[in-house]
Amino acid sequence: MSSSFDRDINRADTASVKYDGRNNMFGTSEVIPLWIADMDFAAPPAVTRALAERAAHPVYGYTQYPDSLYESLIDWLRRRHGWEVQREWIMMCPGVVPSLHAAVMAFAEPGEAVIVQPPVYFPFFSAVTNTGRALLQNPLRMENGHYAIDFDHLEQCAAKARMLLLCSPHNPVGRVWRKPELKHLLRIAKKYDLLIFSDEIHADLIYPENKHTTLATLAENPITSLLPLHPAKHSTSPG
Ligand SMILES: Cc1ncc(COP(=O)(O)O)c(C=O)c1O
Incomplete structure (x- = not known):
């Protein structure tokens, strides 16, 4: 074949x-x-x-997800990315972009700030603005000929945001974030109680000299379900 x-x-x-x-x-x-x-x-x-x-x-009725689909997914993530995923963590969805919207609505309250790091795949912006959350931008910086995360500015943003939409590897700048960078992100997230949604759709499209690290393998408390919803961090409503 x-x-x-x-x-x-x-x-x-x-x-x-x-x-x-x-x-x-x-x-x-x-x-x-x-x-x-x-x-x-x-x-x-x-x-x-x-x-x-x-x-x-000839009959195209409703279908269920076969066991083999879960098994293939779990096996792929284990073999390719060293990530052990439980079947009950997996939630099928129609695409990454709808999931971005769902995650923003599940984890940030209307009006709460969500950080994106431009230049980035354009639906990252609309997932925040379409859902009535506040867009907070932490632009990537050009350092020695490659793009890098501006961690100082990120800390300032994190103090007033609920969530960060991470693109890893990053479209369009082509960065495969390295472990120390991801660990730095996690330290900031922990310090400011910031939730990171990591879009890793391009994890398998990298040059051989790079190694993709799944953020969840480094996180102490990866969230494995959209429920229960997190309480608002900067809620304006009483209680
Ligand atoms: C970073 C990133 N996320 C998501 C998508 C699209 O995902 P989907 O078609 O599953 O919504 C793309 C497509 O270019 C992308 O670059």
């Missing part, structure tokens, strides 16, 4: 946002669509085969 990375696949007229949506987005189709994280390589044959087998059954 091999994948070809040399085949040029024409995606025109497949209702793809990346190609067919260019006119809506940019007013012209004469642009190279680098703005969207969408692969132009064929899906692996095993995936296409499994989908074709499922599609061959």
